[in-house]
Amino acid sequence: MKVLIATQKPFSAAAVQGIKEIIEGAGHEFVALEKYPAQEDFVKAVADVDALIIRSDKVTEEVIAAAPSLKIVVRAGAGYDNVDLEAASKRGIVVMNTPGQNSNAVAELALAMMIYMSRCQFTPATGIELMGKTLGVQAFGNVGRLVGKKAEALGMKVAAVDPFIPSEKIREMGAEPAESVEELYAKSDFVSIHIPATPQTIKSIGYDLISKMPKGACLVNTARKEVIDEEGLEKVLEERPDLKYVTDVAPDNYALLKEKFGLRVFATPKKMGAQTAEANMNAGLAAARQIVDFFATGNTRFQVNK
């Protein structure tokens, strides 16, 4: 089988080497397409591949149509909103992710962002400390739980909400359950967002929710830019000069926000939450192993388009 790793934002050389060894070691062919300048390069590269490993690369209907032999796509990472699941399913293509493999990297970045904003982006202005403050974790999955644990170690109180996890379970996992997302925002000095981008969550965080946050609060987004209603965010930052927004995914209106709100907003130049040597290795090798196992035994654990 021919396995293509297509990564606009490449993994480390060591991770790519590890992936190659797993694929070739199982008797498959390995090809790589990294840092490709345009989507059409990706479309061309899939012509004769049986399997694909991707990151945030866009597996559109066009990509799927251009890959008649494609049988499996593994998103080396957690979020799979970049894959057209419907188009894949129609063709019987299995789509998987590698849950948990890059969670620690993202959790560490969320904490780093909280400190960066609390210390006024490392300018000499007087900042605040995290100890004693309340962190609200919006969605208590792999990343959210790790953020909660790390925040607790810094002396923060941790609250959480998750539509798929009952309150008792959240308590057992070490956080104070909030009754609703609204309550979480209302009581948290920091809210760390860990929801996926789905039709239900897109633009779900906007003016009404953010304006519930207490004085001096900071919203931290290491999830997806699409979950934010950017106009609502702009409006609330305008009305509330005490609030801050930090994100690993630059909003479309970032230039405007930066111009209007200066040090109260910050976005990384490129999504970097999962960009560590460890996360590259964990997610990349897991993806390669899942493909090898799928071809050897038909194992579809981690399939997301069942």
Ligand code: 3PG
């Ligand atoms: C994920 O969903 O796993 C993260 O957003 C990482 O995305 P990336 O692989 O494009 O860095």
